[in-house]
Amino acid sequence: MTNCELCDTTGGAVIWRDARCRVVQITEPGYPGFCRVIWNSHAAEMSDLPETDRVHCMNVVFAVERALRNTMAPAKINLATLGNMVAHVHWHVIPRFTDDPHFPQPVWGVRQREGAPVRAGTSSLAQSIRSELQTH
């Protein structure tokens, strides 16, 4: 055990992984399709990674973005790496819809409405992500 939860746990349901990073799907009410790309080894900032690793990490993030667009057709994709609480590189890849709980605010902002709409495409998302990453 370390003091880092992303070193000690997968951080979600693993959809895909390679030697350097993993894609997980998380359970966030109101946000089906919310994925994270988590670097496997401990690093706090993207600029702590060598350039080839940064490029690889972003290629995986953008592959997840493409899969989310292809399967769920969101109004917008939100990408963010914050790490203020868990300083281990992890990217939030979030499909946003005009009727989701916070739109057009960030998911960390003020809630705009109740409800958690069902989204088409979520059942094929994992396969689409694997397919995008295989193609790449």
Place this chain on the structure above:
Amino acid sequence: MTNCELCDTTGGAVIWRDARCRVVQITEPGYPGFCRVIWNSHAAEMSDLPETDRVHCMNVVFAVERALRNTMAPAKINLATLGNMVAHVHWHVIPRFTDDPHFPQPVWGVRQREGAPVRAGTSSLAQSIRSELQTH
């Protein structure tokens, strides 16, 4: 004029620009050093850009990250591209400090404290960003 404010305006004080994107510094109370990397032409999502442009965009984002770390030594860097209100690719590159208004929450979250501390290094930030981008 278009209907896009990042097509019609610079979006902040321009520190650096090339044919594809620009780095601007914005005035956000409590957040000295808050920069944005804005794609010059109109594109809504990173995956709308060709791969070479995506790589270039991220290289600029990571150069700004390095300059912020070198000049201001923040506790954490936050990177995000949201675009729910202005769907034109722009990256927020935000130096975070444990005593900033929202830490450890995202800057879009619940304010944790008052005050806007002065930060060392902000005066040399623009030069550091230009230097990082020249080196790269």
